[in-house]
Amino acid sequence: MTIGLxxxxxxxxxxFAIGFFGVLLRKNTLIIYMCxxxxxxxxxxALVAFSRFNGTIEGNVFxxxxxxxxxxxxxxGLAIVVALFRRRGTVDVAKLNALKN
Amino acid sequence: MTSExxxxxxxxxxxxxxxxxxxxxxxxxxxALLLLVFELALPKAMRRFIPAISIVGQICVLAAALLWALxxxxxxxxLTGSIFYGMLKFTPTGQFFRVFFVITSILVHAIAxxxxxxxxxxxxxxxxxxxxxxxxxxxxxxxxxxLMLFVALETITxxxxxxxxxxxxxxxxxxxxxxxxxxxxxxxxxxxFGIVLLYGMAGNPAAAGRYPMLDPLSYLQVHHFLANxxxxxxxxxxxxxxxxxxxxxxGLVPFxxxxxxxxxxxxxxxxxxxxxxxxxxxxxxLFALLPIISPVFRVVVPLLVVVTFATIIFGNLxxxxxxxxxxxxxxxxVSHAGFLMMGIVAGIHLKGSSDIPLFIYIIAYTxxxxxxxxxxxxxxxxxxxxxxxxxxxxxxxxxxxxxxxxVVALGSLAGLPPLFGFMGKLxxxxxxxxxxxxxxxxxxxxxxxxxxxYYFGWIRAAFFQNWQSSxxxxxxxxxxxxxxxxxxxxxxxxIVLTLSTLCFGLYQKPxxxxxxxxxxx
Numbered sequence: 001m002t003i004g005l006x007x008x009x010x011x012x013x014x015x016f017a018i019g020f021f022g023v024l025l026r027k028n029t030l031i032i033y034m035c036x037x038x039x040x041x042x043x044x045x046a047l048v049a050f051s052r053f054n055g056t057i058e059g060n061v062f063x064x065x066x067x068x069x070x071x072x073x074x075x076x077g078l079a080i081v082v083a084l085f086r087r088r089g090t091v092d093v094a095k096l097n098a099l100k101n
Numbered sequence: 102m103t104s105e106x107x108x109x110x111x112x113x114x115x116x117x118x119x120x121x122x123x124x125x126x127x128x129x130x131x132x133a134l135l136l137l138v139f140e141l142a143l144p145k146a147m148r149r150f151i152p153a154i155s156i157v158g159q160i161c162v163l164a165a166a167l168l169w170a171l172x173x174x175x176x177x178x179x180l181t182g183s184i185f186y187g188m189l190k191f192t193p194t195g196q197f198f199r200v201f202f203v204i205t206s207i208l209v210h211a212i213a214x215x216x217x218x219x220x221x222x223x224x225x226x227x228x229x230x231x232x233x234x235x236x237x238x239x240x241x242x243x244x245x246x247x248l249m250l251f252v253a254l255e256t257i258t259x260x261x262x263x264x265x266x267x268x269x270x271x272x273x274x275x276x277x278x279x280x281x282x283x284x285x286x287x288x289x290x291x292x293x294f295g296i297v298l299l300y301g302m303a304g305n306p307a308a309a310g311r312y313p314m315l316d317p318l319s320y321l322q323v324h325h326f327l328a329n330x331x332x333x334x335x336x337x338x339x340x341x342x343x344x345x346x347x348x349x350x351x352g353l354v355p356f357x358x359x360x361x362x363x364x365x366x367x368x369x370x371x372x373x374x375x376x377x378x379x380x381x382x383x384x385x386x387l388f389a390l391l392p393i394i395s396p397v398f399r400v401v402v403p404l405l406v407v408v409t410f411a412t413i414i415f416g417n418l419x420x421x422x423x424x425x426x427x428x429x430x431x432x433x434x435v436s437h438a439g440f441l442m443m444g445i446v447a448g449i450h451l452k453g454s455s456d457i458p459l460f461i462y463i464i465a466y467t468x469x470x471x472x473x474x475x476x477x478x479x480x481x482x483x484x485x486x487x488x489x490x491x492x493x494x495x496x497x498x499x500x501x502x503x504x505x506x507x508v509v510a511l512g513s514l515a516g517l518p519p520l521f522g523f524m525g526k527l528x529x530x531x532x533x534x535x536x537x538x539x540x541x542x543x544x545x546x547x548x549x550x551x552x553x554x555y556y557f558g559w560i561r562a563a564f565f566q567n568w569q570s571s572x573x574x575x576x577x578x579x580x581x582x583x584x585x586x587x588x589x590x591x592x593x594x595x596i597v598l599t600l601s602t603l604c605f606g607l608y609q610k611p612x613x614x615x616x617x618x619x620x621x622x
Contacts, residue, residue: 046297046301058304059301061248062300066293069251099362
């Protein structure tokens with residue numbers, strides 16, 4: 001069996017779905033964060049696969065931008081998580097409910 | 102040596118190519134860096150002028166942006182087509198939004214100058230990030246390539262993560278920041294996956310409508326692909342994912358969950374920036390993408406109509422029960438996004454109709470929103486997240502000017518007849534009527550009635566309720582400590598916003614002529 005575009009896409013969609021439902025269902029902020037990264041990685045995988053099988057280089061270039069953006073997002077995100085943990089002593093989303101009417 | 106080289110290459114760049122066309126963005130980014138340098142270099146007594154320097158700089162940027170908007174020229178001839186190898190394209194709507202975002206940023210600065218001194222936070226970084234986000238918004242409005250779109254959008258989003266959690270001593274602000282972070286990244290992930298699917302399909306060498314010369318990530322190639330393969334499942338899925346990423350920015354149901362909490366926890370100037378800048382950036386993106394995805398309107402438009410229905414109903418019903426003014430503004434902002442979407446779907450139905458109603462609505466919403474947020478920043482106490490109706494009790498006595506501004510601005514948001522907001526709503530409703538969206542129209546008119554109720558709850562708190570205990574008679578003079586001091590510039594700004602809401606409501610010709618000047622018809 002040769003591995004084709006289809007296999008890569010199925011893997012990418014699976015990873016994306018795991019990430020997506022992980023964000024919606026998990027309660028720990030750090031796990032949610034990993035799931036968010038998983039979604040970006042799934043997009044990256046699909047991008048590289050498309051780039052390889054279509055013979056267009058733009059996808060590979062796009063990956064660098066995604067990596068940079070993801071790094072920026074993590075830097076800001078973890079800073080917020082740490083500040084919040086210092087303030088509230090928890091990073092459990094179920095317990096973060098100070099904001100309400 | 103190095104500086105000489107730099108100057109030479111800058112001169113070369115200025116003489117013959119495209120860099121001058123994005124001078125406003127470059128100037129803004131330079132100004133943002135300059136503010137940080139000023140913070141380090143200026144003596145302490147001078148540092149309080151940094152926001153003022155920023156505003157003056159932005160007025161220069163505004164002039165440059167207006168100049169390009171009126172007549173984009175390159176090498177002496179008027180610009181047609183895209184620049185930077187198809188990354189950016191000058192369109193009339195893009196140019197309008199470019200000017201719009203600079204003005205938004207100046208107004209956010211004005212509110213921040215009132216709000217930030219009430220907290221113990223560093224100030225200059227705030228203005229720095231606002232400038233960077235504004236530059237990214239301006240690029241986003243002109244993007245014609247999905248890579249440009251993604252990078253500009255992420256710059257905006259990451260900047261907003263920082264801004265929302267800016268009051269880092271406040272648990273509310275941090276919690277809002279975390280919520281915005283998680284949901285914002287989720288929507289970015291959806292948008293990115295949509296872009297990847299479109300890229301993969303549009304780049305397929307075997308697909309009909311593949312032009313080998315075109316970059317598969319450019320809007321144009323994606324449009325050609327969709328035009329030739331309107332039934333392609335993955336292509337349609339990609340379009341829907343991209344639209345859901347935009348819907349998050351705009352705050353359309355079902356992507357509006359973040360709005361009340363984030364609006365409440367964010368610092369007041371950031372709430373203003375989110376509710377005008379970020380929302381309109383989403384609309385700017387939508388305006389740019391709608392022609393691209395026009396081949397799949399058969400799938401997209403019915404969905405958009407359903408979403409519009411849900412957005413108008415949800416926004417107004419949820420706003421009914423709010424007593425926190427920031428949450429109220431957020432949820433009523435959801436309903437305003439719904440009204441604008443109604444104008445957009447009506448415009449799609451009536452092919453070739455005028456875009457002017459949408460722009461008038463956006464301008465009216467902006468003028469009124471900033472007036473309200475300006476009042477909010479002035480009235481707010483030390484706890485920025487808890488601004489309730491009860492804080493507005495007796496405002497008419499404590500500061501009659503602010504109460505008057507609030508009445509006009511809220512009346513315009515509600516859409517009362519002599520005001521500008523009424524014209525925006527009326528023009529959109531006429532479009533919807535002509536397009537035959539009778540149900541949508543009926544729901545909207547009911548929604549307007551509901552919105553008058555909750556906006557007037559706020560006005561009632563300002564005018565008819567005693568802020569002292571009920572035992573104290575109404576006639577007692579106001580204690581000096583209860584008066585609200587308004588700096589002269591802020592007073593001037595609020596008066597300008599209010600007067601323009603009043604005057605444009607009666608006489609819209611200047612606005613329409615300005616839009617025509619920018620080639621928006």
